Amino acid sequence: MLRRLFHQSYPPQQEGTSPQNFLEILFEGESPEIDIVAVHGLNPLDRPNQARTTWTTGGRLWLKDFLPVRIPRSRVMLFGYNSNVAFGTSTAGLAEQADNLLNRLSSKRAGAPDRPVIFVCHSLGGLVVKRALSTSRGDNTYCSIFDSTFGVVFFGTPHHGGNGAGLGAIAASITRAVLGNPSNSFLEALTRESNFLSVITDDFSQLLEKLYFISFFETRPLGNTRQIVVDRTSATLGLGREREKQIALDADHARICKFANSDDPMYQQVEDNIAQMVDAAISKTKQKNEDSKKRLDNITAILGSDNKVAQHGRSNSSLVTGDVNHTQQYGDNNKSTVEGRGNVTMQISSNEYYGLWETLRGYFVTQPVGPWMNNQPLENNPEAR
16 A cells, blocks of 8 residues: 555656665675675655665765775675565565565575674664564574674664654654655554564564664754654664664764765764674684584593593593593583592683692592682582582
C-alpha cells in the first residue's frame, strides 16, 4: 500500500534504471582483513540509487573515496534494497530484506567466512541489520556472519521511541519531513509496523553483550519540521562506554552520514572512530586464530629422568615419572601429574595468572583453575579437588 501511495505523488522509475536489490563491492584492498557493509534506510522518494545517495554529497561517496585511504586492508560493500517495501507493505518485508542481506553477504564471504565484519547503518537500515544478526544467530547457514560480526556503526538509527513516540511514528516523521505532508493512510501504514519494529529491538537486546557499537546521533532538525527526527534517547542503546560510543554530530537526519571531503572535522571524527573499531576487530580475530592453533589437546607421558616437557594450548594433560624433570604448560584447564624428586612444573593461564611449583619429594597433582584461586598442590588446595 505504501508503495502505491508513493507512486501517486512520485512516478515510478523508468525501465533500465539501477536495480534496488544488490550487494556491491565499492572497494577491495589487497588481502583484506575486514568486511565493512553499509546499509541505507527509508527511501520515501523512491529513488533507485538510494543506496549510494545516502552516503554521497558533492559527488563524493565517502565509503569509497575516503575511508579506504585510512583503512586499505578492508573490503567495503554497499547493500541496496527496496526499503519502501521493507518498511511499508508488511512486517514480512523487513524480514525478507534482512534474509536477502544475509544471503548476498554469505555468498560474498564464501572464500573467507571467518573474516570480521562491521556494519554501517543509516536510520531504519539499522533495523534491517539488527534483524539480520538476530536471525543469523544459531542459524546453520548464516551463523558464520553472526560469529564474525565485531560491531555495528549506527547513524541516526531509532532503537526505540524518543519523546514518547513509537518506532513507526519515527518512520512517519522521517517521511513527513521529506515529502511534506503525506496522506493520513500513509502515516497509518507506517505506524502500524511499530509493534513489529519493537520486537526486532527486543530480539537484538540478547546480542548486546557480544558486539561493540558506535551510535552517532543528530543535533539539528530535519527540513521544516523544526524537530530532531531521531533524538539521542532513541538513537542510542544505553550501554556502558566499554560497549557503546555515543557521539553527537552537527547535522540533521539526512546529512548525518554525508561528507563532502576528508578534511571535514565531522568526517574525521567518524573516520577515527570507525578505524579504531576496525583495528580492534582485526586484533581480536588475529588473537582468536593464534589461540585456535594452540588448542591441541595433547597428552604426554614421560618415564625417566632429566626430561623436559612443554605444552601450549588448553585441556592438556602431562604425566611425568622420574627425577629432575621439567614440565611447562601454557593455557587453561591443564593438568600435570608428577612423580619423583626434584621435578619442576610451571603452568601459565591465558589470563596471565600463573603458578610455579617446585617439588623436591613425593607425588602431587596441580590444576590451575583461574585468577581467583592460587594454584597449589591438591593436598594444600581443597577448593581445587
